[in-house]
Amino acid sequence: MSGAAEILVPGKAGEGEALVLTAPISFWGGVDPKTGRIADVRHPQHGEVVAGRVLFLPGTIGSSSASAVLMELVHNGRAPAALVLHEPDAILLLGLIAAREMGWETPMAVRLERGAFDTYRGTSVTVAANGAVTVAV
């Protein structure tokens, strides 16, 4: 299984267990910046941890501080291994852009149709340097 994805923000290629969110998430208030745990009790994936996972995001909502939370996750070594977004979210991805300006190593963010997300659920996923999203065997 492989999807050709457009690179939204360049970064380090990554591999990790897929975490496919089934509802949009607000990073601020929704994800603990220290641990990467999904803290929003109303979110279907409440309790899951984004750190080291290939995070599939069907959409994002809420606060304009999402970027700060993502940059803090990067700084704390608790960022996802890669981010796969249905559409570019400039607020969230700013966290990666700013972290790159600080000279920190950031995961890659790529774009993929959310209709393709389900095929990655429960698998280990590689996001290659060219942005290809592949199920690792």
Added chain:
Amino acid sequence: MSLVLSPREQAIAAGRDGAGMAMRIVAESARLLGAPRLIPIASAHIDGALYHGDSGTLLAERLVESGASVAVRSTLNVGALDLMGCSRIRLEEPQRGMARRMMEAYRKLGCEQSWTCAPYQAGHRPALGSDVAWGESNAVVFCNSVLGARTNRYGDFLDIACAITGRAPDYGLHRPENRRARLIFDVSGLSPSFLASEIAWPVLGSLYGREVGNAIGVVTGVAGRPGEDALKAFGAAAASSGAVGLFHIAGVTPEAPDIETILAGPEPEAVIRVTPQMVAKARAGLSTAGTANAINAVAIGSPHLSNAEFDSLERLIAGRMLAVPIYACTGRHALALLEQDGRRKKLEASGVVIVADTCVVVTPIMPDLAGGVLMTNSGKFAHYAPGNTGYAVLYASLADCVESAVLGRPVFADIAA
């Protein structure tokens, strides 16, 4: 369509100084958004000075050290500390020191020490049709919808980068064609008494955000003119339940004198007819505490309380003692009037905890309490308190919040849809 920078913008972006860093952040965002160019902005509201961890402090200090300063009027959103000393913030060292360093760095960048999420009630009201770069989702939605100035939802760091460069990506809500409504959100099926009640606007905002997501809608069927605090509550709730950056209310907000003017096409793409059942469900969804017999605190002021809202609070408390504290969050702009005639002291003597420059969901103020129950009249607090404070939430009108704080247990007397 790819981004084209002017020769001057390119030269700045090539620099190794803070202006260069800011220009690269703006340009990179513009590229991501598909903006063809950058446009000048008249002002900024900066949400990036709230401490979420050391990374934000380090970034702000890097900008200061590399000689950056803001090029346009820039107000600051809440920080993590109450610099006015009204309330005790439980943030411990080393986080406390890092939060203070962050606030100091933004001051050194030339930002105004407004420290409020309601800058539009603190004298920062950009002109109709002007381009600005604002952060903080409720401020963004108010700026676009109620003031008619043009901003996208600027995330942390892009806001300060825009302020330093005086530029923003030409994209989204900066372009008039993207500000037209595609959906109608019709509230004419609700009772006039409900629509006139205080809880109508935060509850409808929460429903609106969930129904429209990031689309632009126009609210119809509103008789009379909701006050500024009602519009503030509607926008804040809508921006926390959905990615709402702009709403219109026909006959009320400046770009929507009537439905025809603001609709993008001859017909709306969808009409959402709001029923009392939808409102009841949205209202129930704002509470996470099931049947609570007691409450531990009340929190109000998200967005920050205006002086008019403090007047209501005083009137409802009427000098009584509260059994549980009411945390009343506000900006320093509202404190001056409160200090007159000993009003603040009277409120505090009743058991109100005034919180200035910050609020209870962005920094630890309320005690850590397993199984704590918080009552609020704010759709935004209702949305964020469970994740950020650990308290379960009960949503109610301000009048019910005050009565419940007096009794220490939840009472609900307010009106149904």
